[in-house]
Amino acid sequence: MGDGAPDMRYGEEPGLRFAILLGGDGGCRTLSVSDMCGWRPGDGVLWLHFERDHPATVDWVTTSGGFDPLIAEALLAEDSRPRVEPIDDGLLIILRGVCATRPDEVGEEGAGIDLIPLHIWVDAHRLVSLRDSGHYITALRDIRLALQKGKGPRRTGDLLALISDKLVRDLEPVLDAMDEEVDELDDLIFQGEAGEVRQRLKLLRRRSVQLRRYLAPQRDALNRIAHDDAGWLKERDTLRLREVIDKLMRFIDYLDAIRDRTSILHDDLSTVIGERIARSSNRLGALAALLLPPSVVAGLFGMNVGGIPGVGDTSAFLVIVAFVVATSVATLWLLKRIDWL
Secondary structure: OOOOOOOOOOOOEOOEEEEEEEOOOOOEEEOOHHHHHOOOHHHOOEEEEEEOOOHHHHHHHHHHOOOOHHHHHHHHOOOOOOEEEEEOOEEEEEEEEEEOOOHHHOOOOOOOOEEEEEEEEEOOOEEEEEEOOOOOEHHHHHHHHHHHOOOOOOOHHHHHHHHHHHHHHOHHHHHHHHHHHHHHHHHHOOOOOHHHHHHHHHHHHHHHHHHHHHHHHHHHHHHHHHOOOOOOOOHHHHHHHHHHHHHHHHHHHHHHHHHHHHHHHHHHHHHHHHHHHHHHHHHHHHHHHHHHHHHHHHHHHOOOOOOOOOOOOOOHHHHHHHHHHHHHHHHHHHHHHOOOO
16 A cells, blocks of 8 residues: 555554554555544454454454454354354354564574464454464564565455465475474384483474374364355355365374374284394393203202212213203204204
């Protein structure tokens, strides 16, 4: 809207991450708090993004947002399971998005990747999104950058479809990283430390189950949006949502494959550990068999009783040593003959 790039201020107001007025041409204008409070539906499509658990957000949603009390309660609720509830001409939506490192925290150790809830209210004239403080959703950042370049969404339906697309798109690097870890563990099973491999397999399997727990209902939620009869959802938006659903279904199948592979690797690891234990037992058994003849001879001649042969013979010790060596060699030959060694 207008010449030059719009001012994309971020997080200057308590609880409010940004307030954007879509220009209808792919661009936008950043609103101040006073402009936001004075907004009317005829001014254009409004996109507000808040920190859900901030006191200022709670106050705005419950008093100034103009929401029905039930909608306000749902937007601020702790419940994070993906779902969609049509209310009048709007949609109450809860989705899950990838939480990555904030731009000002790049390079810090321990910055992980996780799925966090995104609460959305959308109707023909505005979209209000909320996420927990301390998190950062890359999908929303990318949309803001596209708007800054004049290549962003133009309507609420377009914006909602793009948010859904970006949220699902950001899952792909997470799944690729998990798949690479499975390949790495497959190589480590036969050469790595069994305890380390078992621990990583357990964590990877738990993560795949957790991701699927949220992606399956997210697929159902997006499918419900695509089949909603809201007038502000155009055919193009519906087609894009269906493509997102198809991609999400492939990701769910991908997760199932990762979970199955980890199960197979766990079985392989158990087999490898069993084989190592069997080899160790065989070696201990072979060692015990080799030491049996010397032990028997030493026990017999070590008894403190009369009548032990060779007591007065100076060559008796050499005879006994030769006998022990001969029996040990015979035992070794026998163990190899029966494939014990």
